[in-house]
Amino acid sequence: MQYHEFSQEVKEPEFFMAQTIAKEVYSYMCVPAVSEQLSNTHQVNAKSHQIQDIILPKCSELGMSSEKKGLFSSYATAQLRPDYYITLNSTGLIMEVERGKTTTNNMDLLDIWKCHICEQADYLLLVVPMIRQTNNGGKTKIYEHVVKRISSFFQKQNYVNVKGCFIIGYE
Secondary structure, three states: EEEEEEEOOOHHHHHHHHHHHHHHHHHHHHHHHHHHHHHHHHHOOHHHHHHHHHHHHHHHHHEEEEEEHHHHOOOOOOOOOOOEEEEEOOEEEEEEEEEOOOOOOOOHHHHOOOOOOOOOOOEEEEEEEEEOOOOOOOOOHHHHHHHHHHHHHOOOHHOOOOOOEEEEEEE
16 A cells, blocks of 8 residues: 645645545555555456445445536536545545556546546545556556656646645555
8 A cells, every 4th residue: 555645735624624534444444454456456347346345334334425416517527426526614525446457547537637627626545556457468557557647737838727636656
């Protein structure tokens, strides 16, 4: 397991609320029984919802809503829904769980865009695999790649409407 966070220079109280939630999810995923279950599930052809199911008890405990509807209703893409969402005072935190298509289909960039256009969320928690194995035995370092890509959005000249992003890498 790995954890990385990004933030804009000014940190509002909601940043620390989002950070606390991200660290609680990370700690939960580090519990040996949970970590083992993630490892056993994270196999070639596994689906992101299988990983979500393992994390769901902690997300529910924290008060997160699954597949929250209506967050994008003012856009032509109104059908968009995050994997999980929680309100943080006047904003919120979107959580997205990825598995196989994280970088090959640019899901990490879609997730940051989704948070960027969401009027009710300024914070993003991404849960991504450390490494993605392929059917032919190849391996791609997904977590490292995601951290590098997301870092661009937290350089002052590139700021978007995402004030903080927390990335958890699972094995």
